[in-house]
Amino acid sequence: METVYCPICGKEYKNVKMHIRKGHEREPEEVIEEAFGQKLTQEERQKGAFQQQQIEEMRSRVRGRTSDLRETQMNRLKEMNNTWQDRKKTYDKVMKERIENITNK
């Protein structure tokens, strides 16, 4: 069965509506309205299709953000690593020259 993110705590649940009721003691429809800043119509509340669709959208947004973040972090790490390697090269070069100067004298 598919899992759905809870808009309150962000954890995944198979039955997010039951989790919201039991875990947060809230009405799932209310929570969803708050999370998306949109009021549900009576029909949408009854069908539950809107919630499902919005949750799906939020879920893919969260996933997208997570992978963006991961990519940014990876790029940062790569940058840091490159910088460190450049510095190390410079350091090695300078030290080698100094040592050569000393030993040549």
Ligand SMILES: [Zn+2]
């Ligand atoms: Zn929750």
